[in-house]
Amino acid sequence: MFGTSGIRGRVGDEVTAELALSVGRAVASEGHDRVVVGRDVRESGSMLVDAIGAGLRECGADVVTVGVESTPTIARAIAHLDADAGVVVTASHNPAEDNGIKLWTPSGKAFGPEKRKAIERRVREDDFELAAWDGVGDRTGRDGVRDHHADALRKAVSLERSPSVVVDVGNGAGGITAAVLDDLGCRVRTLNGQRDGSFPGRPSEPTEETLETLSTLVAGTDAELGIAHDGDADRMVAVDETGTFVPKDALLALFARAAAGEGDRVAAPVDTSLAVDDALAAVGASLTRTRVGDVYVAERTTESDVVFGGEPSGAWIWPEETRCPDGPLAACKLVELVAGRGALAALVAEIEGYPIRRTSIEVEDKRAVMAEVSERVSERYDDIDTLDGVRVGTEAGWFLLRASGTQPLIRVTAEARSASDADELFETARTMVSETVGTDA
Secondary structure (H helix, E strand, O other): OOEEOEEEEEEOOOEOHHHHHHHHHHHHHOOOOEEEEEEOOOOHHHHHHHHHHHHHHHOOOEEEEEEEOOHHHHHHHHHHOOOOEEEEEOOOOOOOOEEEEEEEOOOOOEOOHHHHHHHHHHHHHOOOOOOOOOOOOOEEEOOOHHHHHHHHHHHHOOOOOOOEEEEEOOOOOOOHHHHHHHHOOOEEEEEOOOOOOOOOOOOOOOOOOOOHHHHHHHHOOOOOEEEEEOOOOOEEEEEOOOOOEOOHHHHHHHHHHHHOOOOOEEEEEOOOOHHHHHHHHOOOOEEEEEOOOHHHHHHHOOOOOEEEEEEOOOEEEOOOOOOOOOHHHHHHHHHHHHHHHOOHHHHHHOOOOOOEEEEEEEOOOHHHHHHHHHHHHHHHOOOEEOOOOEEEEOOOEEEEEEEOOOOOEEEEEEEEOOHHHHHHHHHHHHHHHHHHHOOOO
């Protein structure tokens, strides 16, 4: 039921009001007495919020609704409103026909594996603790959570000057970014600022391919950078002053290097580039690798010497602020870097880039394939990490074989400090999978 980032799927198929009702019942039955509920801009979210709220109240929990807001705004509101859990109805960067449900703790961290298993078991077994007629929970609405988030963002940065910025909201819930940057004195232009859950301006996921308009506008104006969010603004990516898309590994390295110092650690997934290791080594810090998924990165940031966490997907976590990936916070932090350290293109050029190769191979039974591939790898290599899939380190670089969390696919990734070594590692890894499944993939 849960993937690496909550529940997601096609509305009316995988995601229904019936499922939302059951999730609400399960959250309350697990002992959460006061729950914040909000959603992104998708119209189906209104129906799902109603169903979740009904399930929560039916099992005795009080519901605090906060309307349409970014995911980090809602996650931050949990502690602010003295709640003990939060539910965000969002499919994040997925297409308009999808929706989903993500569960949050007061720290801003998503429910971890054990909490998710408990919810999933109750839904599967229809095991709910329904309240008596006089024990049904209350429902109240609260305004002001965006102001609370905005105030925290303004306090989190200090700008030496006020750059010109273009913010592509992507028709989603991340308009808070433009508002806060304007408050900080920046010259702000917006793209796709109208909230619309059909995402008419561009697809919800911000990528180099979908941000052509942003790149063109930044390159053709005096803007010093462009910012883009997905539908619920938990992600943030950027283009530099020339309109060039900033590689996500480079963005991770920039944030990590700025946050960390001697002896500090930064959390990032097993598929993170060697460029991040090198950037951290230059300041006396190091990388600690996690499973893929922002919940695993957030969990690692609970360790005292982990000062930052990030995923190349565009999810960035400053644990002293919140353990929820906060796209608006990341935008403010990036503007602060540009204001204090100079042009974004020059900053990116300081990060060494290495050739990386990726593909996905379709399989019928990904668990069985991974079990056999793991055995093959262990017979051949010594430097093996099985935290999430099988990651092999060599003198030249590394490769990773990992089962997709949501599809019948094996992900193959390889990186090295030279193109020829990357090609060789990639071919070795790809061949191991294709030989296991008996194809010419």
